[in-house]
Amino acid sequence: MLSPYMRRKLNSLTDLPTVPVVISQLLRALDNTDLPTKTIANLIERDQALTTRILRAANSPFYGFSRQISTVDLAVIIMGLNTIKEIVIGLVVQKFFSRISKSRFDVNTFWNYSLFSGSCCRLLARKLVYKLAGEAFVAGLMHDLGILIIVEKFSITYGRVIAIQEQENLSLVESEEMVMDCNHGVIGAWLAERWNLPAHLCESIRYHHVPFQKLLQNKESEEIQKTASFNSIDQPLTAIVSLSEWFAEDMGYKGWCSERRKSPLYLSSEIFEDLNENDYLNTNSAINVLKAEILEEYNRASEFTQIPARSVYK
Numbered sequence: 001m002l003s004p005y006m007r008r009k010l011n012s013l014t015d016l017p018t019v020p021v022v023i024s025q026l027l028r029a030l031d032n033t034d035l036p037t038k039t040i041a042n043l044i045e046r047d048q049a050l051t052t053r054i055l056r057a058a059n060s061p062f063y064g065f066s067r068q069i070s071t072v073d074l075a076v077i078i079m080g081l082n083t084i085k086e087i088v089i090g091l092v093v094q095k096f097f098s099r100i101s102k103s104r105f106d107v108n109t110f111w112n113y114s115l116f117s118g119s120c121c122r123l124l125a126r127k128l129v130y131k132l133a134g135e136a137f138v139a140g141l142m143h144d145l146g147i148l149i150i151v152e153k154f155s156i157t158y159g160r161v162i163a164i165q166e167q168e169n170l171s172l173v174e175s176e177e178m179v180m181d182c183n184h185g186v187i188g189a190w191l192a193e194r195w196n197l198p199a200h201l202c203e204s205i206r207y208h209h210v211p212f213q214k215l216l217q218n219k220e221s222e223e224i225q226k227t228a229s230f231n232s233i234d235q236p237l238t239a240i241v242s243l244s245e246w247f248a249e250d251m252g253y254k255g256w257c258s259e260r261r262k263s264p265l266y267l268s269s270e271i272f273e274d275l276n277e278n279d280y281l282n283t284n285s286a287i288n289v290l291k292a293e294i295l296e297e298y299n300r301a302s303e304f305t306q307i308p309a310r311s312v313y314k
Contacts, residue, residue, distance in 0.1 A: 001186060026043045027085065113256055114144065118140035119137070120248065139237055145192075161176050172263050235266070
């Protein structure tokens with residue numbers, strides 16, 4: 001959890017990105033599946049940037065329609081509410097990225113890492129039959145936003161974190177906790193809560209660097225520990241997010257972070273056993289197939305967002 005000192009520092013910040021009123025209203029509306037498409041479309045049309053983004057996405061090769069999609073109503077029907085939610089959150093997150101000085105931090109590489117993680121989360125959510133695949137994309141896209149808050153708002157502190165990490169041969173998370181008495185996951189969750197995002201999405205950001213067994217140790221029930229599997233653990237979305245970070249690092253998409261000692265992840269043997277049972281990670285050939293599928297999902301997402309991979313905010 002946040003230390004009292006860090007909470008005071010964060011609460012004192014007055015210029016962090018906020019969710020515009022129209023987008024906040026739209027996010028609440030998207031959670032109501034009974035609302036007619038016209039109501040959703042009317043809310044979208046109140047924000048010009050969002051309207052442009054959604055129509056551009058609907059007409060992208062990602063969907064491949066032979067005729068022009070010229071109305072927001074039709075775009076909503078074509079793409080579905082989950083995809084609309086992805087675009088809405090993605091637009092807010094991209095504004096966050098645009099604020100970061102490239103001289104202090106490799107924001108291009110970090111964006112591609114975030115987009116890769118979101119794409120990986122969406123694919124894994126489908127593989128593991130997690131019902132909210134679109135929400136998994138948002139969780140992956142946002143899971144390390146705490147890093148950007150530290151870089152932008154606490155640059156001297158970030159410099160100390162990196163220096164101590166290298167000097168003491170620590171993981172990034174260990175160094176953050178030594179310097180700040182918390183880590184970027186907790187800070188990112190604080191922002192997600194300010195944006196009124198769903199509780200389990202905030203949890204996935206907060207806990208993705210807390211080992212699965214460590215969280216279980218906080219439970220009094222030993223029976224939970226004995227029977228845990230992907231379908232029964234408390235935080236399946238956190239598991240998906242941590243898996244996405246593992247794949248990002250393994251596949252070379254975490255170039256913004258140099259760690260000799262790796263940061264812990266929520267990953268657990270139970271999750272890998274579940275994947276094994278579903279024949280996704282039981283052989284080298286299977287994992288290579290999965291990696292190829294993740295890359296395809298990432299490339300489609302890059303095209304879908306109309307942002308060329310590895311070239312954001314030039």
